[in-house]
Amino acid sequence: MSHDDDDHDHDHGSHLTEVQLRVRALETILTEKGYVDPAVLDQIVEHFETRVGPHVGARVVARAWVDPAFKASLLEDATRAINESGAFETIGDHLIAVENTPQQHNMVVCTLCSCYPWDVLGLPPVWYKSAPYRSRVVMDPRSVLADFGVTVPADTRLRVWDSTAETRYMVLPQRPAGTEGWSEEQLAELVTRDSMIGTGVAAQPGAARK
């Protein structure tokens, strides 16, 4: 993956690649002008590397599965439901949750770039940002699902939601059968990242999460 390993043939000094030079230049200029603070940059990176991720969304889904009132308000206004529940960290505006049912399977994309519900899913996977996914999921969602090893019944409607900078979607997957009486913690273990993008479904009981 790394293109930055070409510093081995320098006998004395160090070497920075073109992109490393560009990022350092940008950061130095912005720091000197007071636009950014390196300590804050570190905090932002730390937040995204360690604190947010699909485990947050998984807890939201599990709560919706066990608490019908929470589910109703989640589907009405996901941001408000999550922030008012007091059970989760505060998230940003304009999150919309779309519910998978036997009649409809939802999938999320950003055809323009890569808008994604960071607060509940972390940063998007590489394939979400790729041109093939962004174009194919709109043209032929069923074949994209097949690539992910997911088959939905022929009479289930597929609906693709195109994210924007201001409107971000997460899928509320169907609760797997055979999980009656499970705790929220147990249920959250079944909720995969892909099931909240719609390129997967929740894991079956007994199947370990990938």
Added chain:
Amino acid sequence: MSANPHSKQDALGALNAIPAAERAPTFNEPWEAQAFAITLALHRRGVFTWDEWAAMLGREIKDAQARGDPDTGTTYYHHWLAAIERVVREKGITDEQTLLRYREAWDKAADRTPHGQPIELTPEDMV
């Protein structure tokens, strides 16, 4: 990474080649994380709206595709970096000349820093 022009067939085939692991590292390299954090920090300061940012990033991605970038997601942060550089220029925060001058300074700093030691910028690098 080939630079083949996009045909629909290429686009259809390429999805299968993209790693789909559930738990991939958030950033592949530290510079990606820095570019990302700089962008969020500037947004928090109100330098641009997310609409503006999405439009800018979308434009960079389209331009890169037109130049033959396969756009499989692995070059994503290259587009991101180009977009944030364009934003700071267009917002008048800095200009291309200044960006170049600081790049050269960092290059000098790297050259004089023994391998394995942290690279730091000093005023001498700026001359």
